[in-house]
Amino acid sequence: RKKKKTDSDGTDITGATIDGKAVDEITIDGQTVFKSGPPAPAPSLAHYWTFDNADTSGSTCLDTVGNKDGVIDGATTGVHGANDTYTTNEAYSFDGGSSDVELPTGVIPESGYSLAIWFKGTDPDGIGYIYRFRGDTDALLGRSSGSNAQNLKFWDGGGFVDSGVQIGDGEFRQAVETYDGTTMKGYVDGVEKLSVSASKTDVGDNNNYIGNSDAQNRGFSGVIDDVRAYNK
Numbered sequence: 427r428k429k430k431k432t433d434s435d436g437t438d439i440t441g442a443t444i445d446g447k448a449v450d451e452i453t454i455d456g457q458t459v460f461k462s463g464p465p466a467p468a469p470s471l472a473h474y475w476t477f478d479n480a481d482t483s484g485s486t487c488l489d490t491v492g493n494k495d496g497v498i499d500g501a502t503t504g505v506h507g508a509n510d511t512y513t514t515n516e517a518y519s520f521d522g523g524s525s526d527v528e529l530p531t532g533v534i535p536e537s538g539y540s541l542a543i544w545f546k547g548t549d550p551d552g553i554g555y556i557y558r559f560r561g562d563t564d565a566l567l568g569r570s571s572g573s574n575a576q577n578l579k580f581w582d583g584g585g586f587v588d589s590g591v592q593i594g595d596g597e598f599r600q601a602v603e604t605y606d607g608t609t610m611k612g613y614v615d616g617v618e619k620l621s622v623s624a625s626k627t628d629v630g631d632n633n634n635y636i637g638n639s640d641a642q643n644r645g646f647s648g649v650i651d652d653v654r655a656y657n658k
Contacts, residue, residue, distance in 0.1 A: 470540075473533060473655040475636075478516045479504050487518075487527050492655075494533055500525030501637060507651040508544040508598045518637070522549055522647030526638035533559055533634050533655055540604045540656040543636075549647035550576060550594040556601065556646055557653070559634045580612040582624040587612070589619040598651075 452460040473492040475481070481488040482503050487496035500521065507517030518527065534541065547553050553576055578593045579586040580603055591614045593599060602613040610624035636653060637646045 470656045470658045471654060472657040475527070475529075475653040477503075477507065477518045477651050477653065494530050496527040496529045496636065498527055501527055505649055507649065508546075508600075517544075517649050517651035519649050520554075520637035520646045522554060522645045524638065524642045524645060526642065526645070527636040529559075529634040529636065531633055535657055538606045538658050540602060540658065542600065542602045542652075542654045542656075544598055544600050544651040545593070545646075545648060546596060546598045546650075547594040547646070547648040548596055550592075553578075553594050553648075554644035554646040555635065555637065555639050556650065557634070557636045558639050558644075578612075578614060578619075580610065580620060582610050582622050584625060587620050587622055589614055591619060594647075596648075598649075 450461070451458060471491055473494050474490045475487055475496060476490055477487065481490050482498070485498045487498050489495050498518070500523070502519040502521075502525075503516075505517055505519040507515050520526070541557070541559065543557060545556050556578075574588050574590075576592045576594050578589045578591045578601060580589065581587075587610075589612050591599070599615055600613075604611045604613075605624060608623060610620075610622055611618060612620045633640065637650055638644060
């Protein structure tokens with residue numbers, strides 16, 4: 427006779443019955459293939475700003491996963507994006523002045539996160555913030571002053587850490603920052619460039635910015651695409 431279909435999300439079985447009776451565990455040849463319990467946790471992608479035209483509404487940059495929509499201030503939409511990776515070929519362009527995308531507070535958790543972003547720097551001499559999250563605690567940028575001014579730098583909670591990668595060369599790159607509560611790691615194009623002890627405790631009430639600082643005095647010159655924030 428027809429039996430009730432076992433629910434599955436493609437990886438983890440979340441409920442099972444045999445002849446109409448609920449079972450707590452199923453084993454095959456001594457190996458457990460099902461054990462009752464809560465469903466698998468939700469995917470860790472918490473926020474996703476695609477920078478595509480379809481996810482842009484007027485001056486609003488939509489968060490397609492969470493509820494942290496951004497406000498577009500001076501950035502140009504609909505420019506060519508990282509089309510080697512994404513088929514839409516759309517992104518935002520930043521003029522190196524006061525243009526930015528302002529995001530609300532609370533984008534990333536205190537205990538651990540990952541941030542990923544595609545960018546193309548077009549100014550070989552002075553690169554501003556690619557993003558600046560949580561006030562003074564997190565930043566991924568190439569500074570427009572100081573030593574190795576054109577290099578991509580990560581903020582570890584107490585200072586800037588140089589990745590050794592120049593980013594004003596007009597090429598699309600992907601940068602990722604991860605933090606597990608004690609260690610911050612920085613990656614460029616999938617290659618780990620640094621791993622340092624980090625203290626990031628000042629969440630603050632400041633909004634977050636893509637393409638500039640909160641003071642709008644470190645504008646990024648170039649194109650930014652596909653910004654993602656993960657909760658681990």
